[in-house]
Amino acid sequence: MRRILIALCLTIVATTARADIDIKEVTSPGGINAWVVEEPEIPFVALELRFQGGPVLDLPGKRGATNLMVGLLEEGSGDMSAQEFQAKLEELAASISFRATDDTISVSARFLTENKEDVVALLRQALVEPRFDQEALDRVRAQVISGIASDAKSPNTIASDTFSAAAYGDHPYGSAIEGTIESVGNLTQDDMRDAHRNALVRDRLYVAVVGDTTAETVGGLLDDLLGDLPQDGPPLPENITYDMAGGITVVDFDTPQSVALFGHGGMKRDDEDFFAAVIVNRVLGAGGFESRLMTEVREKRGLTYGISSFLVPRFHAEVMLGRVASSNETIAEAIEVTRSEWARMAEDGITAEELEVAKTYMTGEYPLRFDGNAEIAKIMVGMQMIGLTPEYVTNRNDFVEAVTLEDANRVAAELLQPENLHFVVVGKPVGLENTPSE
Amino acid sequence: MTRLFAALAIMMSAVAAQAEDVTTYTLDNGMEVVVIEDNRAPVVVHMLWYKVGSADEPEGVSGIAHFLEHLMFKGTNELASGEFSSVVAANGGSDNAFTSYDYTAYFQRVAADRLELMMQMESNRMNNLVLTPEEVESERGVILEERNQRTENSANALAREQFRAALFQNHRYGVPIIGWKHEMEQLDLQDAQDFYDLYYAPNNAILIVAGDVQPDEVLALAEQYYGVIPAEDQLPVRERPQEPPQRAERRITYVDARVSQPYLVRSYLAPERDPGAQTEAAALVYLAELLGGSPFTSALGQALQFDTQTAIYTNASYSASWLDDATFSFAVVPADGVTLSEAEEAMDEVISAFMEGEIDPARMESIRTQLRASEVYALDNVQGLAQRYGAALTQSLTVADVQAWPDILQSVTEEDIKAVAAKVFNRDQAVTGWVVSDQEEAR
Numbered sequence: 048m049r050r051i052l053i054a055l056c057l058t059i060v061a062t063t064a065r066a067d068i069d070i071k072e073v074t075s076p077g078g079i080n081a082w083v084v085e086e087p088e089i090p091f092v093a094l095e096l097r098f099q100g101g102p103v104l105d106l107p108g109k110r111g112a113t114n115l116m117v118g119l120l121e122e123g124s125g126d127m128s129a130q131e132f133q134a135k136l137e138e139l140a141a142s143i144s145f146r147a148t149d150d151t152i153s154v155s156a157r158f159l160t161e162n163k164e165d166v167v168a169l170l171r172q173a174l175v176e177p178r179f180d181q182e183a184l185d186r187v188r189a190q191v192i193s194g195i196a197s198d199a200k201s202p203n204t205i206a207s208d209t210f211s212a213a214a215y216g217d218h219p220y221g222s223a224i225e226g227t228i229e230s231v232g233n234l235t236q237d238d239m240r241d242a243h244r245n246a247l248v249r250d251r252l253y254v255a256v257v258g259d260t261t262a263e264t265v266g267g268l269l270d271d272l273l274g275d276l277p278q279d280g281p282p283l284p285e286n287i288t289y290d291m292a293g294g295i296t297v298v299d300f301d302t303p304q305s306v307a308l309f310g311h312g313g314m315k316r317d318d319e320d321f322f323a324a325v326i327v328n329r330v331l332g333a334g335g336f337e338s339r340l341m342t343e344v345r346e347k348r349g350l351t352y353g354i355s356s357f358l359v360p361r362f363h364a365e366v367m368l369g370r371v372a373s374s375n376e377t378i379a380e381a382i383e384v385t386r387s388e389w390a391r392m393a394e395d396g397i398t399a400e401e402l403e404v405a406k407t408y409m410t411g412e413y414p415l416r417f418d419g420n421a422e423i424a425k426i427m428v429g430m431q432m433i434g435l436t437p438e439y440v441t442n443r444n445d446f447v448e449a450v451t452l453e454d455a456n457r458v459a460a461e462l463l464q465p466e467n468l469h470f471v472v473v474g475k476p477v478g479l480e481n482t483p484s485e
Numbered sequence: 486m487t488r489l490f491a492a493l494a495i496m497m498s499a500v501a502a503q504a505e506d507v508t509t510y511t512l513d514n515g516m517e518v519v520v521i522e523d524n525r526a527p528v529v530v531h532m533l534w535y536k537v538g539s540a541d542e543p544e545g546v547s548g549i550a551h552f553l554e555h556l557m558f559k560g561t562n563e564l565a566s567g568e569f570s571s572v573v574a575a576n577g578g579s580d581n582a583f584t585s586y587d588y589t590a591y592f593q594r595v596a597a598d599r600l601e602l603m604m605q606m607e608s609n610r611m612n613n614l615v616l617t618p619e620e621v622e623s624e625r626g627v628i629l630e631e632r633n634q635r636t637e638n639s640a641n642a643l644a645r646e647q648f649r650a651a652l653f654q655n656h657r658y659g660v661p662i663i664g665w666k667h668e669m670e671q672l673d674l675q676d677a678q679d680f681y682d683l684y685y686a687p688n689n690a691i692l693i694v695a696g697d698v699q700p701d702e703v704l705a706l707a708e709q710y711y712g713v714i715p716a717e718d719q720l721p722v723r724e725r726p727q728e729p730p731q732r733a734e735r736r737i738t739y740v741d742a743r744v745s746q747p748y749l750v751r752s753y754l755a756p757e758r759d760p761g762a763q764t765e766a767a768a769l770v771y772l773a774e775l776l777g778g779s780p781f782t783s784a785l786g787q788a789l790q791f792d793t794q795t796a797i798y799t800n801a802s803y804s805a806s807w808l809d810d811a812t813f814s815f816a817v818v819p820a821d822g823v824t825l826s827e828a829e830e831a832m833d834e835v836i837s838a839f840m841e842g843e844i845d846p847a848r849m850e851s852i853r854t855q856l857r858a859s860e861v862y863a864l865d866n867v868q869g870l871a872q873r874y875g876a877a878l879t880q881s882l883t884v885a886d887v888q889a890w891p892d893i894l895q896s897v898t899e900e901d902i903k904a905v906a907a908k909v910f911n912r913d914q915a916v917t918g919w920v921v922s923d924q925e926e927a928r
Contacts, residue, residue, distance in 0.1 A: 349626020411577010
């Protein structure tokens, strides 16, 4: 067996700050890859695991299975009940959290150096030997169902569920990962075992460890922790193309402020124009107070507390979305201003000054993200999942700097499609009708 | 000038010498300066805290503290409207502000070599804000939409507002930070200007600088930029209306069709951390953990979520940091088929059993260990440390109180907890609230 230890000394060079992050790439004796940053100053370790797939692997008719399974990982494993497991974790003053999102299962752990072995043993037990007791299944199911019922009365969740269903239909992206009251109500212990077997597999695992540890010792630790998981699982779903027509969908809901979620097709993360798109999006709606949408809708007109746009390059589809909330009486105006800003940028692009301001911010802000063991670990698993190498930490600001005004404006014209914007509006909006009408 | 090294006396073997590195100064005009060194990354957090919050507002203008916080991002004699945030962003930093009952704070997070620029701008807007009627008008629309978003659109937030209004009979803690809507609609330029002129002054402010800095350099900059601003001699003594003895239990039912799941909340008035007197507050931290910290190990969680399956969610919570009264709260979400009366009865049985029974020494030890460890984890978050000092110092605590707190937490005994619980669990100074979607559920 071979141990590969590549030490890369990376320095982020930015116009306003430099941060030294020394990322070591490690392959354990058992073949598990991980990125490690040694930060011995504070005696604790942050460990971050990501399994790609997660809820998109739900089997037909079993929507919500992966999410519920993830909720049960902390609810009893090995020979420990849920309460015994948590009591042990509390004695060790460690925290472990399990979370399912659209495409992933995230596991975040934080523990004192002196308790490393004990916590890793507990985490291994939760990941490899979950019990899925009927009692725990029923108890956590009730919590999930309560959450689903609550989502059904949340304007924001109604908006995103409506948008997703219209955009993606039967694809897993078309429905909430929590499932429906009916689908979750029917899930069994066997469904939990299937979801566990399918989702927690080493082929789709990404690992980062940051803190008071060494690259030399991490390999053994990871083999103990993850070595007993199966190697591979069922295939991921096909990609799906977003092609919803522009228009407005009103969902009637009795609440004083309307919530709008809107968007159209986006750009893939590995597109060579991605950084140009990020800059365009920042100037349009992701630049906090500085963005055009905030200036026009909030600062000048006082129509909202917040409006934003964002690029969402997911594994199986890519969209560009935005959100705004405004009183039922003023949401129509907020939407009109949004559309016209969208059109103005598609047509005229951004200015040279806006480009420079966006670049200065983005390059200056980047090193400030690496400000805590858990934050660094999360950034590193995120990078691995989208196929970046550790050198990206050093090169990323060069990609930003390389975007020219021509690039930005060519991309603005392609990316921004005001006529294709579809708005889902939840509330009692005055002066808005469904278009195209059904 | 004093230089204090916080000695947290953490007793774990591996974490003996861990503590934040804190230096404090007071400028001639009365402004306090706290520097927290953390040289792990070339970043600095610059925070200016004013000892004024929504609970200091005059009657009739609720929300003015928060409204002024928004308006502080408009222009000054040197900065154009919006320029403050633009300059921070152009330097790769981020900035924001927040208003609470007891304080209003402005902060920037930026590369350490940009500290001087932050001080220059922040000190400029302490005394030189220039408001225009047009900006005040449109920003009032923004805060009303903020209230819509945070409160009017949320049944839970509206319910919380009602609980606090019922719990506090005289103190301004019963008035929402963002303001009552009908008063927010009337806020004008003069209201904001009056509040600003009176309260925004160096002798009412605390500067916290945390990150990759040298204390003496921070002091020199602070003297240059903040030290030249005259103290406000009209600054009122901070004495706010206090609660009278509360003599009657209050119960409210909040009905809102947007409630998906009925639940109940009970809040009691409780002691807060006071200068030189933090023991009761420390004991309440344990009480909340023991009764409703983790669903798996707390008394409520075990009894209601595991043993009887009466509830799908239980919680006890206590936040120790307030200038005036704190609150101790319970929340229970009943399981399907369990009424609110049954859930409340079950909750009260757990509280009674706790008062009559012994506290498990193993649970005490577990909580002590977690609190000790949380001090280690806290060192990884310099902004969190800055926040800890800023909040405490605006709420009348001293640096010494902040640094004594971890030790005080470690020394809490079973007797301390029982004694403070007996004092706090008095239904005459509590509100019990039911939140339901219709009257049918209120049973």
